[in-house]
Structures are given as C-alpha cells and as structure tokens.
Amino acid sequence: MKEICFCILIFLGILNIQFAFAQQKIKEGKVTFTFSFPDEEKVDQETFSRNEVKGSTYYFKNGLTRVEYHDDNQSTYIIDPKKKDIYILKDNLALKQTFEEANENQAFLYGDTIAQITNETKMIAGFKCQKALYTYPVWQKPSRTIEIWFTNDISATNFDFNFKGIDGFIMEYSLTDLVIENNLEVDFRKIMTCSKVESETVPDELFKVPNDYMIMTWDEFKKGARDGHVK
Numbered sequence: 119m120k121e122i123c124f125c126i127l128i129f130l131g132i133l134n135i136q137f138a139f140a141q142q143k144i145k146e147g148k149v150t151f152t153f154s155f156p157d158e159e160k161v162d163q164e165t166f167s168r169n170e171v172k173g174s175t176y177y178f179k180n181g182l183t184r185v186e187y188h189d190d191n192q193s194t195y196i197i198d199p200k201k202k203d204i205y206i207l208k209d210n211l212a213l214k215q216t217f218e219e220a221n222e223n224q225a226f227l228y229g230d231t232i233a234q235i236t237n238e239t240k241m242i243a244g245f246k247c248q249k250a251l252y253t254y255p256v257w258q259k260p261s262r263t264i265e266i267w268f269t270n271d272i273s274a275t276n277f278d279f280n281f282k283g284i285d286g287f288i289m290e291y292s293l294t295d296l297v298i299e300n301n302l303e304v305d306f307r308k309i310m311t312c313s314k315v316e317s318e319t320v321p322d323e324l325f326k327v328p329n330d331y332m333i334m335t336w337d338e339f340k341k342g343a344r345d346g347h348v349k
Contacts, residue, residue, distance in 0.1 A: 142271075143271050144271065144272050144273060144317050145178075145179070145180075145273040146178065146180075146273075146319065147178065147315065147318050147320065148175060148176065148177050148315075148316045148318060149175070149287075149314070149315050149316075150173065150174075150314040150315075150316075151174045151176070151311065151312055151313065152311055152313045153170075153172065153174075153310050153311075154309045155169075155306070155308055155309075156307045157304075157307045160304050161297060161306065162299065165297055165298070167190070168190075169295070169306060169308075170189060170190075171188065172188040173188045174188060174310070175188070176276075177320045177324050178272070178320070179324075181198075181200060182196070182197065182199075182325040183195075183196075183197040183275045183277070184324045184325055185197070191208065193206060193207070194206070196325055197275055197277045198325075199275055199277070202216055203215070203216060203217070204216075204217070205327055205333075207327065207328075211331060211332055212331040212332065212334070213336065213339055214333055214335050214336065220280055224280050224282070228252075228254035228255075229254055229255050231254040231281075231282065232282045232283040233251065233252045233266065233282060233283035233284050234253070234283070235248065235249075235250050235283065236248070240267065242267060242289040243313060244315065245271050245312075245315065246269060246271070247268055247269045248267065248269070249265065249267055250265075250266040250281075250283070250284055251263050251265060252266055252283075262293070262294060264281070264292065266284060266290070266291045267288070268286035268287060268289060269287055270287075272287040272315065273287075275287065276288040279291070289311070289312040290309070290312060291309070291310050292309045293307070293308055295308065
C-alpha cells in the first residue's frame with residue numbers, strides 16, 4: 119500500500135512539473151513565420167510579386183520586439199511597449215511612430231473594430247492558441263473578417279498589426295485583400311502562420327536604431343509626403 123501511495127505521489131509530482139513548465143511564458147527568443155497565397159493563380163506574376171511576402175522573423179527580449187519582413191521592401195520594425203514607440207527601418211531611415219498614432223492609422227483602415235474572441239483553440243508550433251474574428255467595414259462593399267489565432271505564452275507583441283481586443287501574440291491570421299488586376303478588383307487571400315518558436319539568447323543591438331539611420335517622426339513624414347519630399 120505504501121508503495122502504491124509513493125508511486126501516486128511521484129506521478130502527481132511529474133504532472134505538476136509538466137503543468138508548470140507548460141505555463142511558463144517564453145520571454146526571449148525567435149519566432150519564424152511563413153506566408154501562403156491560395157489566390158495566387160487569380161493574378162499575374164507582376165501583381166503577385168507586389169503583394170508577396172516570403173516570410174517574417176520576430177525577435178523578442180525584455181518585452182521588446184523586432185520584426186523583419188522578407189519581401190521586396192525588406193522593412194524592419196522595432197517595438198517598445200514600455201515607451202509605446204514603434205520604429206520602422208528602411209533605407210537608412212527610422213520612421214518613429216507612437217502607439218497612439220498607430221491606433222489612429224488602424225482606426226482609419228478598420229474603423230473602431232474590436233476583435234471577437236471565441237472559445238475555439240488549436241495548437242500552432244507547439245503553443246495553445248485561441249481563435250478571434252476581426253470583422254471590419256469596407257467602404258461601399260460587404261464587411262470582411264480576418265481570422266486570427268493568438269497565444270498568451272510568448273512575451274512578444276504584434277503591434278505591427280495591432281488588432282484591438284487581442285491581448286496576446288498572433289500566431290496565425292487569414293485575410294482577404296483587394297488587389298487591382300487589369301483594372302479590376304480581385305480578392306486576394308493571404309495566410310500568415312508561425313512555423314517555429316525558438317527560445318534563445320537575442321543580442322541587445324537588434325532592438326536599437328543603427329547610428330547611421332536618420333530618425334523621422336510620423337508628423338515629419340506626413341508633412342514631407344504632402345510637400346513631395348518623401349516618396
């Protein structure tokens with residue numbers, strides 16, 4: 119009887135250790151995403167190339183996040199939730215945007231949409247994710263819905279998307295954009311999916327704006343665009 123009780127205690131201890139490990143949030147590492155385009159055949163190669171994203175990589179540490187997009191633009195985002203700042207790096211320019219300004223831009227595109235959190239869950243790259251639906255109005259067209267899956271077990275942020283109502287890290291989304299093909303509007307579906315999460319040491323330098331980059335505020339950028347100084 120004592121041996122049975124002892125075995126039960128050991129088994130329960132193992133379960134507790136596994137449960138505690140599963141609940142630990144990864145605070146430093148790298149996340150890799152892949153993109154797929156089910157509607158690729160609807161458009162010609164030139165249109166597809168303008169809309170294609172080959173992948174993206176997120177680095178995160180101490181609450182900071184760096185996002186590198188692998189496409190023709192090669193844009194990089196540095197996101198600091200404590201300072202509520204976003205830097206968009208491209209061609210030796212660091213465009214500085216506040217979270218408030220990013221929210222205003224999001225509201226311009228999607229209105230005051232707030233994501234609807236569902237009870238559906240699934241595993242993505244080893245992490246339990248919850249489903250959210252982000253339905254937003256489209257001017258003079260039927261509303262559209264973005265399907266989003268997010269987790270609370272990774273200490274990074276997708277503020278480059280900034281869908282209101284989602285308090286977690288987005289691991290997958292599926293959306294349909296309108297693209298112009300031969301002067302016609304074509305539905306073009308894009309799916310972003312996390313393929314790998316790696317817990318590893320990330321250099322601090324990845325979250326700093328390089329010294330040879332010129333920093334420009336969002337207001338300066340808009341003024342330059344109006345005056346024709348920014349392309």
